[in-house]
Amino acid sequence: MTRTTLRERKKAERRELLSAVATDLFFERGFDAVTIADIAESADVGKMTVWNYFPRKEDLLFDRFAEQIDLVTKALARREGRRVSDVIRDHELELIEAASPLAGIGARVGRFWEVVAESAVLTTRWHAHFRELAGLLGQAYGASLSLSQADLAASLVAATMEHVQRLPLQLQLGAPTEVAEQQETRRRIVTEAFDRLEAGLAALCV
Structure with a gap:
């Protein structure tokens, strides 16, 4: 059984958080009306952090x-x-x-x-x-x-x-x-x- 490291768990948690924040915004405003800057601000991270986890904006909704x-x-x-x-x-x-x-x-x-x-x-x-x-x-x-x-x-x-x-x-x-x-x-x-x-x-x- 493969065990995940603390770093891997932290990355997975950050990814899940970004997707959840983005999904809430998409549900509220619609996908096209939400920018990466909006998501970064709501998640209290930089825009590059969002891009590093999700190279495509649409994958924030389709994260699975x-x-x-x-x-x-x-x-x-x-x-x-x-x-x-x-x-x-x-x-x-x-x-x-x-x-x-x-x-x-x-x-x-x-x-x-x-x-x-x-x-x-x-x-x-x-x-x-x-x-x-x-x-x-x-x-x-x-x-x-x-x-x-x-x-x-x-x-x-x-x-x-x-x-x-x-x-x-x-x-x-x-x-x-x-x-x-x-x-x-x-x-x-x-x-x-x-x-x-x-x-x-x-x-x-x-």
């Missing part, structure tokens, strides 16, 4: 994207012959059971999606993240499929991941609910979406 890439990478590494779509389905369900923010569970997820939808920069970054996931999934498929089949299958799985993460956020707009209710909604969405995905992949002989 790197974590998701890491979790998916590890899940695929453990798949041991299982279908990629099954691994990703289980990954999504595990996030829901843990009430993870990566599953779109929380009191302010509706506002989160409003902020994303209002900003072209954020929506571009959102879609780029799922293209990155598609590339990762394509590598997992690559050993057993042709290049065109792997690309198509990976794109379909990534699109399903995007769907099951976006739709619950949209459903939360103006309708805050308890965590248990959010989890139940997300389980249903994941199950229905991946059932349809797997039927489509089977038709493609993937």
